[in-house]
Amino acid sequence: MSNEPIVAISNLTFRRGERVIFRDLSLTIPRGKVVAIMGPSGIGKTTLLRLIGGQLRAERGVVAFNGEDVGQMSRSRLFEVRKQMGMLFQSGALFTDMTIFDNVALPLREHTNLPEPLLRALVLMKLESVGLRGACELMPAELSGGMARRAALARTLALDPALIMYDEPFTGQDPITLGVLAKLIRELNDALGMTSIVVSHDVHEVMAIADYVYLIADQQIIGEGQPQALRDSTSPLVNQFMLGQPDGPVPFHYPARPFAEDLAQLGGARG
Amino acid sequence: MVEFLARNGRATLNHLAEAGRAGTLLFRVILGGYRLRRDWSLLLKQLYMVGVLSVAIIVVSGLFIGMVLALQGYNVLVDYGAEESLGPLVALSLLRELGPVVTALLFAGRAGSSLTAEIGLMKATEQLSSLEMMAVDPLKRVIAPRFWAGVICMPLLALMFNAVGILGGFLVGVEWLGVDQGSYWSIMQAAVDWQDDLLNGVIKSVVFALVVTWIAVFKGFDAVPTAEGVSRATTETVVHSSLAVLALDFVLTAVMFG
Numbered sequence: 347m348s349n350e351p352i353v354a355i356s357n358l359t360f361r362r363g364e365r366v367i368f369r370d371l372s373l374t375i376p377r378g379k380v381v382a383i384m385g386p387s388g389i390g391k392t393t394l395l396r397l398i399g400g401q402l403r404a405e406r407g408v409v410a411f412n413g414e415d416v417g418q419m420s421r422s423r424l425f426e427v428r429k430q431m432g433m434l435f436q437s438g439a440l441f442t443d444m445t446i447f448d449n450v451a452l453p454l455r456e457h458t459n460l461p462e463p464l465l466r467a468l469v470l471m472k473l474e475s476v477g478l479r480g481a482c483e484l485m486p487a488e489l490s491g492g493m494a495r496r497a498a499l500a501r502t503l504a505l506d507p508a509l510i511m512y513d514e515p516f517t518g519q520d521p522i523t524l525g526v527l528a529k530l531i532r533e534l535n536d537a538l539g540m541t542s543i544v545v546s547h548d549v550h551e552v553m554a555i556a557d558y559v560y561l562i563a564d565q566q567i568i569g570e571g572q573p574q575a576l577r578d579s580t581s582p583l584v585n586q587f588m589l590g591q592p593d594g595p596v597p598f599h600y601p602a603r604p605f606a607e608d609l610a611q612l613g614g615a616r617g
Numbered sequence: 618m619v620e621f622l623a624r625n626g627r628a629t630l631n632h633l634a635e636a637g638r639a640g641t642l643l644f645r646v647i648l649g650g651y652r653l654r655r656d657w658s659l660l661l662k663q664l665y666m667v668g669v670l671s672v673a674i675i676v677v678s679g680l681f682i683g684m685v686l687a688l689q690g691y692n693v694l695v696d697y698g699a700e701e702s703l704g705p706l707v708a709l710s711l712l713r714e715l716g717p718v719v720t721a722l723l724f725a726g727r728a729g730s731s732l733t734a735e736i737g738l739m740k741a742t743e744q745l746s747s748l749e750m751m752a753v754d755p756l757k758r759v760i761a762p763r764f765w766a767g768v769i770c771m772p773l774l775a776l777m778f779n780a781v782g783i784l785g786g787f788l789v790g791v792e793w794l795g796v797d798q799g800s801y802w803s804i805m806q807a808a809v810d811w812q813d814d815l816l817n818g819v820i821k822s823v824v825f826a827l828v829v830t831w832i833a834v835f836k837g838f839d840a841v842p843t844a845e846g847v848s849r850a851t852t853e854t855v856v857h858s859s860l861a862v863l864a865l866d867f868v869l870t871a872v873m874f875g
């Protein structure tokens with residue numbers, strides 16, 4: 347059990363309408379590691395997390411959590427399994443009508459019958475771990491973006507999940523918050539013995555904390571390995587992404603017919 | 618021609634799929650087993666949001682509609698020397714038709730739209746997804762308390778509307794236009810039948826409550842999670858539930874009084 351990867355995806359194909367998001371994608375997430383999934387915007391990184399969490403179902407292929415196919419689970423089994431998963435959403439997704447304390451307490455109140463003093467101690471412990479114990483009586487609207495994300499992280503930690511999925515945790519954060527979040531992801535992973543999947547396109551921050559990196563583009567994995575291995579890669583596609591080059595194998599221009607044809611048509615219409 | 622058929626076919630399929638999703642939602646909410654003992658505080662909060670906050674608009678509207686009914690009724694009845702019948706005219710119009718129907722329309726505009734917008738925004742800000750990922754069923758936690766609060770509140774609001782409307786009729790008919798007070802109340806009491814009038818009105822109101830709240834929570838839950846999607850869903854809630862109420866009212870009236 348301990349050597350088995352916590353998530354194993356094999357030959358996954360998924361499409362939205364006519365658009366293929368993933369084609370025959372396979373990857374594994376080893377237990378206890380911080381694994382980053384990177385790639386350009388809009389290639390389905392968040393979709394991948396939703397497939398692992400069972401909010402979407404694969405068209406073909408297997409998404410296995412602890413060896414069990416998520417796509418084949420009944421609704422009740424899925425809810426049972428999700429108690430071992432946590433997901434930090436890009437927006438934080440805090441409930442705006444309750445305090446930070448109640449937000450963090452919600453999963454505990456839903457899934458346990460802990461007496462109130464014990465529950466309070468647990469919630470404060472979770473908030474302390476993200477540095478927000480002092481903000482427990484505030485409403486989500488009173489927090490900055492970075493603090494809201496940390497509060498949401500405390501809520502995700504509430505049930506001590508085996509796996510935490512971070513959806514673009516660094517987007518739109520100032521450098522200090524960015525550093526705090528990166529440190530939290532790494533330290534919580536190691537201190538609590540969890541596994542973390544970080545979906546992001548912030549190369550610098552992710553490379554600093556990840557044990558292993560998957561690079562996704564064009565519906566498939568185009569590169570994988572430890573951060574240093576990816577930095578040393580000779581693949582033009584990997585290099586374009588890692589170095590942030592505007593044009594390359596991922597084109598700058600949206601596909602279109604030749605510009606000359608458009609201009610010629612304009613000239614014809616005027617004549 | 619082929620394109621026309623394809624477009625209509627696609628639209629029909631979309632509507633059927635939507636109806637299927639709406640049916641599944643209702644089925645899950647009703648048969649999902651509402652955890653009243655555990656979630657009574659959630660229900661209480663929604664009873665306040667959906668019911669108590671609607672009282673003002675219901676009371677004011679009821680009062681004015683009762684007053685208008687009395688004024689219009691009096692002008693017709695007085696020509697035949699039948700102004701004593703003003704009481705039953707006001708009471709029967711309210712109990713059988715205006716109470717349940719106008720309450721449902723007002724409820725759709727006041728509470729239905731707010732339910733849809735709230736749930737739609739919870740979806741757009743990923744709050745519903747985060748509940749799912751916390752292994753908490755949003756249907757039980759978010760939808761069910763709102764649905765049951767609507768179903769409980771609307772018949773009570775309709776009764777309130779009726780009572781205030783009859784009082785409004787009294788103010789105009791008796792206090793202003795001089796209809797005999799004893800006649801107003803006694804002829805009303807004699808003419809109104811508990812089962813035919815009051816009970817049927819309440820049954821109508823319960824049916825409207827189910828339909829309006831169902832449409833409101835479903836439209837929010839099914840909204841496209843964008844600003845435009847939530848805005849469209851909110852509009853659809855008011856339009857669809859108003860039309861549904863008026864159409865159902867005809868059917869129910871035909872069955873009950875036809």
